[in-house]
Amino acid sequence: MTTVDLEKLREEVTAIAELTNFSRASLIPVLRNIKEKYRGIDGEAMQVVADILGMHPVEVDAVSTFYAFLQPETQGRFVFRLCRTYSCELAGKEEVAAQLQRDLGIGFGETSADGAFSLEWANCMGMCDQGPALLVNEEVYAHLTPARASEIVADYRRVVEDEAAGRSVDTRPAGLEVADIKGAANELTFSIIPAGDGLAKALAMSRVDIIDMVRDSKLKGRGGAGFPTGIKWNLAAAEKRTPKYLMCNADEGEPGTFKDRLILSDHADLVMEGMTIGARAIGASLGLIYLRAEYGYLRPHLNEVIRRRKEAGLLGQDIGGIEGFNFNIMVAMGAGAYVCGEETALIESLEGFRGEPRNRPPFPVVSGFLNRPSVVNNVETLAWVPCILSKGVEWFKSIGTENSTGHKLFSVSGDCARPGVYEFPFGITVAQLLKEVGGENAKAVQIGGASGRCVPEKDFERRLAFEDIPTGGSVIVVGPDRDMLALAHNLLHFFVDESCGQCTPCRLGNGKLLEGAEMLRDGTCTADYLEELKGLANTMQVASKCGLGQTSSVAFMSILEHFGDEIHAR
Amino acid sequence: MPDKSALPTRRAPLSQLFQPDLVPEPVSPEAIGATVPITIDGIETKVPLGSTILQAAKSLGVHIPTLCYHADLEVAGICRMCVVEIEGQRTLQAACAYPITTPIKVNTYSKAVRIARRHVLDLLLSEHCGDCYSCRRNGSCELQALAEEYGIDSFRFGHCERPMPVDDSSFSVVRDMNKCVRCRRCVRTCIDVQEVGVLEATKRSKDVFISTFLHKPLNDVVCINCGQCINRCPTAALYAKNASDEVWKALDDPDKHVVIQTAPSPRAAMGEMFGLPPGTTVTYQMNTGLKRMGFNHVFDTNFAADLTIIEEGTELILRLYKALVAGDTTVALPQFTSCSPGWVKYCEHFYPGYIPNLSSAKSPQQMFGALIKTFYAQKLGVDPAKIVSVAVMPCTAKKFECDRPEMRSSGYKDVDFGVTTRELGRMFRQAGLDVPSLPKSDFDDPFGGATGSGLIFGVTGGVMESALRTVLELVTGKKLESIYEHGEIMPVRGFEGVRYAEIPIQEVGPVPELLAHLVPDWDWLRGVTLKVAIAHGTANAHKVMEDIKAGGHFSGCHFIEFMACPGGCLGGGGQPVPTSAEIRAARANAIYGEERTLSVRKSFENPAIVRTYQEFLTDGPCGHRAHELLHTHYTPRGKHID
DSSP states (O other), X not given: OOOOOHHHHHHHHHHHHHTTTTOGGGHHHHHHHHHHHHSSOOHHHHHHHHHHHTOOHHHHHHHHTTSGGGOSSOOOSEEEEEEOSXXXXXXXXXXXXXXXXXXXXXXXXXXXTTSSEEEEEESOOSOGGGOSOEEETTEEEOSOOHHHHXXXXXXXXXXXXXXXXXXXXXXXXXXXXXXXXXXXXXXXGGGGSOTTHHHHHHHTSOHHHHHHXXXXXXXXXXXXXXXXXXXXXXXXXXXXXXXXXXXXXXXXXXXXXXXXXXXXXXXXXXXXXXXXXXXXXXXXXXXXXXXXXXGGGGHHHHHHHHHHHHHTTSSBSSGGGOTTOOBEEEEEEOOSOGGGGSHHHHHHHHTTSOOOOOOSSSOTTTSOGGGSOEEEEEHHHHHHHHHHHHHOHHHHHTSBOSSSBSEEEEEEEESSSSOEEEEEETTOBHHHHHHHHTOTTOSEEEESGGGSEEEEGGGTTSBBSXXXXXXXXXXXXXXXXXXXXXXXXXXXXXXXHHOOSOSHHHHHHHHHHHHHHHHHHHTOOOHHHHHHHHHHHHHHHHHSSSHHHHHTTHHHHHHHHHHHHHHHTO | OOOGGGSOOSOOOOOSSSOSSOOOOOOOHHHHTOEEEEEETTEEEEEETTOBHHHHHHHTTOOOOOSSOOTTSOOOOOSOTTEEEETTOSSOEETTTOBOOSOXXXXXXXXXXXXXXXXXXXXXXXXXXXXXXXXXXXXXOHHHHHHHHTTOOSOTTOOXXXXXOOBOOSXXXXXXXXXXXOOOHHHHIIIIISOOOOOEEESOGGGOEEEOGGGOOGGGTTOOOOOHHHHHOSSTTEEEOOOHHHHHHHHHOTTOEEEEEEOHHHHTTHHHHXXXXXXXXXXXXXXXXXXXXXXXXXXEHHHHHHHHHHHHHHXXXXXXXXXXXXXXXXXXXXEEOOOOHHHHHHHHHHOGGGGGGBOOBOOHHHHHHHHIIIIIHHHHTOOGGGEEEEEEESOSHHHHHHTSTTOOTTSSOSOOEEEEHHXXXXXXXXXXXXXXXXXXXOOOTTTOOOOHHHHXXXXXXXXXXXHHHHHXXXXXXXXXXXXXXXXXXXXXXXXXXXXXXXXXXXXXXXXXXXXXXXXXXXXXGTTOEEEEEEEESHHHHHHHHHHHHTTOGGGGOSEEEEESSTTSGGGOTTSOSOOOHXXXXXXXXXXXXXXXXXXXXXXXXXXXXXXXXXXXXXXXXXXXXXXXXHBOOOOOOOSOOO
């Protein structure tokens, strides 16, 4: 961190902290601001923050070192973050990585001597359909090739030189084409729902009727866990304590998932409509969109939509003329931690803590944000709510299967002709999906992201639905020539990076499994040790504290099960 | 049952913005008396709604192993050692964290449970660096005990062979991260119980590391040396600096005159080092053991505690006199006690502006130290340079205190070594002394035994009670027993984290000779209500100090007792491990019980005290000589870390 005027810093921190009445909930916004402005967070800054927020400096240190985007080390004027997860690996991230290192003259985790550039790995930035993807500060670049990487570096060098020469410049090189945030998609139902229709209908209904309708539709959480939304809402509505909170989980960190990126950029109104309906149903007064740091470029857009909705009287006091129905929405930024997609870790993060999942029970519907009843819903789940209100329960139930009603958005990437976001009814078979996206010759499909399972060709007739293969929608197509152990290695590496490190099985177990994958690669893993590792994986699945540790070994185990011959034949 | 409110919870109240209308928490289900039927290992029972599985199992005598769980601390549920199987649930649940709200069937040792626990241990041992036989916690380590329980006979997932450096920068506390299991009991202690905030978990995943601010040495951060983290660490990741080698060296040296003073709390806990249940006092057996070990004399720190009461009480009277009679508005009130070195350093770091409120009286340990190398040396005709003065304390901060540069008023280091109850217990064992079975013997002259007032210094509220006993009797001229039954001032006793009491002074008597040179009469105290408060555990001290800063209730107090450790000295960081509210209550009962057997229970009636003022401190309490030897000054440290 460069020399800082502490008085000025104090003013800046105070300005942000004031917004939450100096609560600890300001911590992450404050640290993001310091990091952005000063590129690092040194001991003096941490103590200023601790002082203003009434914390211990070591607690600031603990939060800062937890989040990838808040690391205290001073970084360059431009931080290059290259995605290292599987879809981008399939798309050729290694070659791009080599090129970036050559052109920037630094390795990963390093900062150039002139302070201009830092190079980092990123764990999935949600551009899996357009990989390899690169984030430079908040600009995202896609479809990278080594040649294009060189161009980007050269363009940024010019910005640095212009800045040094005192010439006025934009924060990013003019004329450099950024990624298409929307990407490819088929026709979405979201596009044909009349704006505001769902909310208008909801506001004319009683709160109980809204909840009944959502429950009757059998809408299940679209983040992957599939908890019935109506039941969740009903539990929160039954709680007497107020205020209540409704969180939109936009921490879309699951490798291979990027549908929320599209929904938030194209259908943010629909999501907020869903939040408003949810708030009406459960009695929430504040909604928070927890937006992952990697989607920082969506933040201005979301704030604009909020502003517009406030102006239109769709947020604020006495919404829809209903006396006492007061509801506002704020965007809260994540800071680079996959685990914060777990709802209690998300809440911890919102409160200004390390993103470490809580013990459950109590569940957030009883005691969540600030220990008040809170509902956390996925972006897509919320977007379906106004659709259900608008087109009715029967319409929704007519789509999909008995226990998996409605459409689902799938994020398709990897070895297929047409990656992108696809809306399909639940119950579609893997084979049907592969046909639609041009991935018919796949030898396997990784479904549900890093925490999901690897489905081999022999199971391609199985259905994507909660009653067969449940999924949050991530589909990574693995072509016939791919090395399955490399897939396992990539995913385990992801978890070794992203475990919160609280509970023993996950904190240390993932590392042991990764070591095991390396031993298999090197031919040094004995059959006995492999059995030990399988036993350990099973323990991790049943004994870890949260869903991350409980699912981190699923992919590895399914790969060992279905591709054992390939792996042992190495 | 001791009051759990002494131990505050982790989360400070958050923003008012987000909590515009604070709704009271619902009445706890336990209070309603609802119960839930459950089955544990086939045993059917009913437990209060909301009990954890761990509590329920304990009530049935079913043992569930734990590691990150500690009765004093908020539940973490992170080590996963206590996982159990609940019928119908896919995943295992942490027994310590699972509240029972519906009827469930629990199996505490199913195959999946046993395998999972074994895996947890295998994983922990894979990063546990070092060998048991060269470990400070050999024989008292919770990880070692669990490894034995689960029959660990190999390192299935490897064993760390690359040790990290040990942080021994502190005078009191050593940190050895090679032994850390990331249970965060120290973190929860340092932040929740003590509100000092020196230790936190930093980084994430496999890199999670319990760290000081920016990895600085413990001596360079705001550690107050209370050692509460040591008391709750399951392994030897945290332990006290060990002075026993130096003490043995002095005892082995025929040219040295080695004396030891023993504080009240070690004698109420030393028995635990020899397998006795908590709350068994071994005061007089310890005396015998110490003499057999080779100490020339064994003194009772309680004598110095009585002296502290006289000096600190006189100081309070002088402050009140200046404020109430002379109208001096610069007098710092309330006066704060200063006998807890952990609290003193806490005040120096976090409330340096309140240093004038700290009593200038030294702690009993240091008063005694100064007298041993002056008064006692003269009396016995021993060269003070040859005296080695040892203090056995329940406290790790005392090690830091005796090394403070200002603690040399005798011309020498007043107290050479502070040893903890644990260290002395080990020394007894090395000398083959089974303390509980030793014959009893008395403390040595010229300081002799002490009063009950000195003894109860070991319990939270004890200093306050002792001070009040002396002040009330000296001021009113009436026997305390005529005001309080048995002369026991119950309003200041108890285990609530913060206590407040008002003591009205209705009538006054003549000024006793001891104080006649300081105040002409007591008339100015007639009708005054003494307002006093007690806080133990620095998180509670923090609450009181914040209230004072805000000009609240406690700023109107005259005198406040602060003890760094929960329960007071008997819960000190140098006491035997483990600790819990029950253990601390048992030690308190032992101290109060022994106090009742003593014939002299007020400091000013202690004949040795009277003699000391007659023969040595001839210009009286707070006189010139007393100031030179028995009073000290403090250092505004602030909390900024360079």
